[in-house]
Amino acid sequence: MLALISRGAAGTRADLARLTGMARSTVAQRVEALIEHGLVEETGAGASTGGRPPRLLRLDTARNCVLGVDLGATHCRVALMDIGGTILAASEDPVQIGQGPLSVLEHVDTRMHELLAEAGRPLETLKAVGIGVPGPVEFATGRPVAPPIMPGWHEYPVPEFFTGRYPVEVLVDNDVNVLALGERRFAYPDSAHLLFVKIGTGIGCGVVVDGHLHRGAQGGAGDIGHIRVPDAADALCRCGNTGCLEAVAGGAALAARLTAAGVPAATGRDVVALVNQGDGTALRLVREGGRIIGDVLAGLVNFFNPEVIVVGGVMARVHEPLLAGMREVIYQRSLPLATHRLTVVPSRSGEEGGVLGAGRLAIDHVLAPDHVNRALSPPTGAT
Amino acid sequence: MLALISRGAAGTRADLARLTGMARSTVAQRVEALIEHGLVEETGAGASTGGRPPRLLRLDTARNCVLGVDLGATHCRVALMDIGGTILAASEDPVQIGQGPLSVLEHVDTRMHELLAEAGRPLETLKAVGIGVPGPVEFATGRPVAPPIMPGWHEYPVPEFFTGRYPVEVLVDNDVNVLALGERRFAYPDSAHLLFVKIGTGIGCGVVVDGHLHRGAQGGAGDIGHIRVPDAADALCRCGNTGCLEAVAGGAALAARLTAAGVPAATGRDVVALVNQGDGTALRLVREGGRIIGDVLAGLVNFFNPEVIVVGGVMARVHEPLLAGMREVIYQRSLPLATHRLTVVPSRSGEEGGVLGAGRLAIDHVLAPDHVNRALSPPTGAT
Known part of the structure; x- marks a missing residue:
């Protein structure tokens, strides 16, 4: 459902029922949960087909954003995007990846805070971070694996660096995957x-x-x-x-x-x-x-x-x-x-491709059905 | 949910809630719909963890079956399977695919009826038919496309042959895909x-x-x-x-x-x-x-x-x-x-691989989320 709303394919509850084949009552229940959870918002009224004009649904872009990070051999780009994919603020600096993870990630951390402040987005609206790096990565753990041009990064747990600093998941992948996604x-x-x-x-x-x-x-x-x-x-x-x-x-x-x-x-x-x-x-x-x-x-x-x-x-x-x-x-x-x-x-995405793709990695994670289901459900022990 | 029940990974509503991350109330509602629709049944009681023993769920194999058909250059195998994948009845005959679609498919049709009768399964329990053929197929339409060893079959609409004879969808794919699936x-x-x-x-x-x-x-x-x-x-x-x-x-x-x-x-x-x-x-x-x-x-x-x-x-x-x-x-x-x-x-599936895979093609279709959603929902205009 979120994918349909996100792509602009479904603007109303009736659209969602038609496109998913689910019952209207089920759709209504799910939409309420998404609105309560702050992922979707209602705006104005759509075109009426006779009765009460339907309310329009869209992603709540004001309350949900992600950060995309593109690390190259000699550059670091960071972009703050809302979950609709619009860039809110961005930075680009020359950074040598060979300086090792601590130095490079401290730089990234500084830029991330600056961009959130620049765009006036509170930390609690940040929902995920996506990072692309120029080497092979074990995606499940976010650790680079024997990356030839990244000395000092082998098996470094990149997501753990951000634990405590940001209360969200950090996804790390190699630059080619991130470019493909973007x-x-x-x-x-x-x-x-x-x-x-x-x-x-x-x-x-x-x-x-x-x-x-x-x-x-x-x-x-x-x-x-x-x-x-x-x-x-x-x-x-x-x-x-x-x-x-x-x-x-x-x-x-x-x-x-x-x-x-x-x-x-x-x-x-x-x-x-x-x-x-x-x-x-x-x-x-x-x-x-x-x-x-x-x-x-x-x-x-x-x-x-x-x-x-x-x-x-x-x-x-x-x-x-x-x-x-x-x-x-x-x-x-x-x-x-x-x-x-x-x-x-x-490629049409050019120099920005890496950072757009990294942001997309984060957005796709936030909108993925498993992630949304977990977020919407009370703990299963609680009923 | 059906995939989890089908694999035996989830036997109770609590298992489903835990494994899908969905709320118990949502799971309960969906399970009711699956039972009403005859895809899932409840059997006996599972192990209690203190309170009332949970009821066990499983696919309703008595009320749901499929037919798998494996057409080779010189053979025709047909198998009736329940949606758990168990073979209920099967046949094998020498058939020359080069005799053309009408002759070959009439033979298949006869065997299909015989197997349903042999296993005592009424036609209304048949939910889909899967067919593997030894040549390229446009999967969306079920038409072979310029198949080198199937003279007379080029663009022949195989599913249409069965329309009217069986009130279910007929899926056609090439033999290698079907073998992979099986x-x-x-x-x-x-x-x-x-x-x-x-x-x-x-x-x-x-x-x-x-x-x-x-x-x-x-x-x-x-x-x-x-x-x-x-x-x-x-x-x-x-x-x-x-x-x-x-x-x-x-x-x-x-x-x-x-x-x-x-x-x-x-x-x-x-x-x-x-x-x-x-x-x-x-x-x-x-x-x-x-x-x-x-x-x-x-x-x-x-x-x-x-x-x-x-x-x-x-x-x-x-x-x-x-x-x-x-x-x-x-x-x-x-x-x-x-x-x-x-x-x-x-390969471990041997001579039976083709017909097992064709049956699997049909079962996967019956249990696919889109198909189940459509079956469970009332027409969206009705509500």
């Missing part, structure tokens, strides 16, 4: 199955199934950077295997190949700059990288049959040659049934 | 994410996410037989591309390679027979086929992070060399996080 919610709300492919130094993928993140059995889903690609047996990967996708087509790999071809480039950003300067070798290599990534995605399209593949990360700044290479192979190698409505597009 | 329910009820890989003449995959079939945007998910494999550019596939997995490692491809190696074999079944007779070349080719399939699955393990990969189909009858080859590559190529609890196992 992009899906803001740019493709009607797409059930979406892949977000982030091409930076490495390559990762956020997997959305039926509108929800698919994290897999151990939270390892979407790790496509280490899928083996053909004809690359000599490419050594940081994971210890050879022939991995990111060892051939990631930003760092492209920079190394460009250097070997006589055009010095240290990082993916350098490759992007060279393409933008019109360097032909860089352009050729990026398109070739797109083809190699496309070969892996073609297999995933057959397996997963998504509606949309969104491409983000630093390398997506040169999305024309990159996506041209990807599309070339996907449309050649995937089955017609799976490609005739497939779109392969650059 | 295997998951009967052998791995606690696994959320499972892949069922069928290796017969071709190669296909059923994808279970969070306990539900993932069909993808156009119903094309799981079509892994046409993923490109390395070093196979000269293998022409029936899909028109070259280098597809099934053109190299499917039963028909293995038979052709065996013939080329001087050991005549016409089909995958012949290869299986040769392995069982101890033919060394056949054994070597099956293990090599397992490695090639394992290379594709290694990528899917990184992407999807399943708990279990189940291998079925004709070629799984020689699962020792086949799975040895698959495991060899999966454990070498997939990431440790995704493999440390992964199991790769032969």
